[in-house]
Amino acid sequence: MSEITEQKQVFKKTVVGHKCDNCGAIENDYTVYEETWFNYSRAHSGWGNDSCESYKYFDVCSPACFLTLGMKDGMENLEGYDSAEIGDMPWKFFKKLAETVK
Numbered sequence: 001m002s003e004i005t006e007q008k009q010v011f012k013k014t015v016v017g018h019k020c021d022n023c024g025a026i027e028n029d030y031t032v033y034e035e036t037w038f039n040y041s042r043a044h045s046g047w048g049n050d051s052c053e054s055y056k057y058f059d060v061c062s063p064a065c066f067l068t069l070g071m072k073d074g075m076e077n078l079e080g081y082d083s084a085e086i087g088d089m090p091w092k093f094f095k096k097l098a099e100t101v102k
């Protein structure tokens, strides 16, 4: 069997930086990102398709951005769900944390 070949140019998507989902800050140095940023998910396991759609990832550049975005996003998408979690903590606990450091 002989192979028939042709030369093709392939475009690959590569991550070259991260953008804070709260303030828009950009970090291109992956080492800095790994050490100082926080990537978290939030979701609730409410009834039906809602719970898959509620799963979302965020990047934040600081604790302040985590608390600000967490409160804004949580109030819009997690409020009222007993099972809601944000950054691996219960939504209700997160709200208390945000109130504490206000």
Ligand SMILES: [Zn+2]
Binding pocket: 020, 021, 022, 023, 024, 025, 060, 061, 062, 065
């Ligand atoms: Zn930020």
